[in-house]
Amino acid sequence: MSISVLILTLNEELNLPDCLDAVSWSDDIVVLDSGSTDRTVEIAKAAGARVYHRVQDNEHAQRTYGLRQIEFRHLWVYMPDADEITPPDLRDEMLAIAADPGRPEVMFRVRFKNIFMGRWIRHSSLYPTWVVRLVRPDKISFERQINLQCVADGLEGRLQNHFYHYSFNKGLNAWYEKHNRYSWFEAQESLKSLRRGRLKLADIFSGRAELRRRALKELSFRLPFRPALRFLYMYLVRGGFLDGGAGYLYCRLLTAYEYMIVVKMMEIRRREQGLRV
Structure with a gap:
């Protein structure tokens, strides 16, 4: 078969x-x-x-x-x-x-x-x-x-x-365009998570990697300085520095993506209140 x-x-x-x-x-x-x-x-x-x-x-x-x-x-x-x-x-x-x-x-x-x-x-x-x-x-x-x-x-x-x-094979312009689109959906999903109010902290210590990753993501929605924290986590805690120059660049790119999500969450909140961006 x-x-x-x-x-x-x-x-x-x-x-x-x-x-x-x-x-x-x-x-x-x-x-x-x-x-x-x-x-x-x-x-x-x-x-x-x-x-x-x-x-x-x-x-x-x-x-x-x-x-x-x-x-x-x-x-x-x-x-x-x-x-x-x-x-x-x-x-x-x-x-x-x-x-x-x-x-x-x-x-x-x-x-x-x-x-x-x-x-x-x-x-x-x-x-x-x-x-x-x-x-x-x-x-x-x-x-x-x-x-x-x-x-x-x-x-x-x-x-x-x-x-x-090979997520960068089409070049950085294409990567930014894709993540510009994705960040809008992520901003919406982040706000949904915050409004649900549910956070399974126990999953952070789960033996299943996908559950740990999901729980950490849910936790990140609730933390201040989210882009900076993501960079520190990826580059220092998870050892991104061991990947050399490519690792540093990658961590910076993902930090920029996180920043887009945070700013678009602010935009959605303001538009819901009838305010201009």
Whole structure:
């Protein structure tokens, strides 16, 4: 048994060829495009992918549409982003899972190696971060509009191998444009969290990395000087300085992203009060 592949795209002509080449072992590759104006769709069709089109309103709706409205040939669906490369060892591990009908899991998390300035920035990127990539589409759902949280209707597992993430491959201008959009959604989610008032402090000490990461994020919404604290945590506490110059630059970039979120939270609050920004 093989695995279907779902890739969401928007102007990914620089990243898509390598991503598609790394999943060419699948006989069912689907690209869900949200209005690319470059050669993304042409590249996908040339590689034999089935191409669907949908204007993206947010990541939650787009990914839900991809998994619910598109019919896949196989029970399992692998969901790499266009800037991710799937190495052979991860491929083989996933295919072995798909070939075993007795597996009780309905989704799997996987770690990744974030590549910046030609090197793996292990410490600055808060490795290991576990993200969902292999799923049974009928057994999962999503929460949040951005940086989705995946909820499984059943057991979840963890893959032992990694994929490679080239999030800066399209350049810093593209990175800033993307995170400018993301920061608006993050600001909205941050305010929702504050208004709910729920904070599971015990999860900070959980043995599961994804729960610790989520709890620390929730805690950060409630702290003053949030951008500066994030830099100190990433660069000093988590050892970003061990990644050299690339680590310093990466930590500064994520600090800028955090600052965008904080400022946009202020903007949302003022607009809710009928005040000008």
